[in-house]
Amino acid sequence: MKVNELTQYPEFTCVNESALSDKEIExxxxxxxxxxxxxxxxxxxxxxxxxxxxxxxxxxxxxxxxCIIIPELAELEEETVVKATEEGIPIFQTPKNAFEICAWLGAQGIK
Amino acid sequence: MIASAADLHIHSCLSPCGDADMTPNNIVNMALLNELDWIAVTDHNAAASLPAVFSAAEGTGLNVLPGIEVNTKEEMHILCYFRDLDSVMEMDRILYDALPDIPNRPDYFGEQLILDGEDEVIGKRDKLLISSVSFGIEKLVEIVSGLHGVVVPAHIDRPNYSIMVSLGFIPPDLPITTAEVSGNGSIDDVKRRFRFFKPLKFIQSSDAHYLEDIAVREDMPPERLLQLEDLRRDTLLHYLGEKMFP
Known part of the structure; x- marks a missing residue:
């Protein structure tokens, strides 16, 4: 799966879309x-x-x-979003907890 | 210059993990026996022991620096020091509001007792004080600055609750100039280990939870003594956090 494909899933919200790319999630x-x-x-x-x-x-x-995925909609500092955008690191937020995120990524074939 | 013996990280019986014998009078008397010039009683996210510590130390010649050990949102322990009792008690209120509503379980964590200047129990804290507060290091620095205090990351050589472990490195924009090495660590080892990071001043304190762990002047190697111009509280605060003051 590529990083920008994560945005197709409503439970994952990218907080800095300008940092998105077609980099592979390996x-x-x-x-x-x-x-x-x-x-x-x-x-x-x-x-x-x-x-x-x-x-x-x-x-x-x-x-x-x-990319970075933040579980349980934990609040992000503004400085973190700004820096991540500058550095081209996409950050996603999701209501899922860390275990659920891993299970979901695994189900998408990421090992 | 005065070579001063300081133990700026001591827990009282207010900290759930602090021994019941860590009463204000016992701490002060042990510090006097150990020939310390300075102590700071720094309980987890709370300062309710400090009025009694000040009362116990009055007239003894022992200098007390008001302090608190804050557990930030990033799960790291940061020592905060203040110029007077009013400022540290204001910090105490801010922190208690910022703690989650998780009650202490005295049977598991220990009691969180508030004592008076005669070591009599006058109250207790209900929320678990060792939880992390709702804000992070940048917000903490802003609050402490506003109260004319300084911040010193605690036990940066430890594998847990240390800024180096939680954040990987000290964020370069923070006005941090001093870090604490744990009581059984070595300042020289820490200097070697962190030589790639920006240079810091190091202090070493005991993090005592038991009376016998409070630092002893004659056991201190020379590099552990603080070279201070005088024994005023402002002098020590500037020594610890010169960049915190405009």
């Missing part, structure tokens, strides 16, 4: 401790995190992630 990763995520996530992943601080953008850039 895998997934879940984690909220940014030092751990930096060291362990794989490039191309869709990253599910409840952490909304602007530092998540730095981590996504560093790891070359495809």
């Amino acid at each position: 895998c997934g990763y879940v984690g909220d401790l940014l030092s751990w995520v930096m060291g362990n996530a794989d490039a191309g992943c869709a990253w599910v995190t409840i952490q909304t601080h602007v530092n998540i953008v730095a981590v996504a850039v560093l790891v070359e992630m495809s």
Whole structure:
């Protein structure tokens, strides 16, 4: 699945559509401790995190992630959205919790 | 310059994890025995012990810096220090409102007792104080700045509740100039480990939850003593957070 295809699903809302691209979501990763995520996530992943601080953008850039998915409609800091747009990292919000997001991505064939 | 012995991270019996013996008078007397110049009692998201700590320390020669250990939305512990009791009590009110409505379970977490200057129990806190508050680090800095206080990330060498773990690095725009190394850590090790990050001043405190863990002056290596011009509270606040003041 490509990142911009996620927008076809109403339960996923992209907060910075100008950052969307046809980059492939190659895998997934879940984690909220940014030092751990930096060291362990794989490039191309869709990253599910409840952490909304602007530092998540730095981590996504560093790891070359495809996008960030914020569960349970957790509120995003404006600074995070601005930075993510500058850096070309799409951020999605969804009412699903982290487990439900992973199950859904898995059902779409992302392993 | 005065080489001052400071322990700026001590929990009282208000923190659920703080031992029942961590009463205001016991903390003050232990600090005096340990020949400390400065203490800060920094309970989790609360300052209700501080009026009693100030009362217990009055006339003893021990200097008390008003403080709180805040657990931000990002699940990291940030020490906040203030210039007077009024400011820290205002912070206490802001934090209590920002805590989720999760009641403490004393059987599991421990009591959250408020004592007076004679160590008599005069109340307790109902919400679980170790929860994280509803706002993040940027908002915290804004609030603390407004109260003329300073922020110091706590135990940055620990694998949990530390800014380095939760956020990966200290956001460069924040006016943070000092970070705390945990009591059993080493300032030299931390300097080596974080050498790629922007240079910081390091202080080391005990994070004592038991009386016997409060820092002892004669056990402190020279780099742990704070070189201060005098023992005024403003001098220490400026030492800890020069960039917090315009």
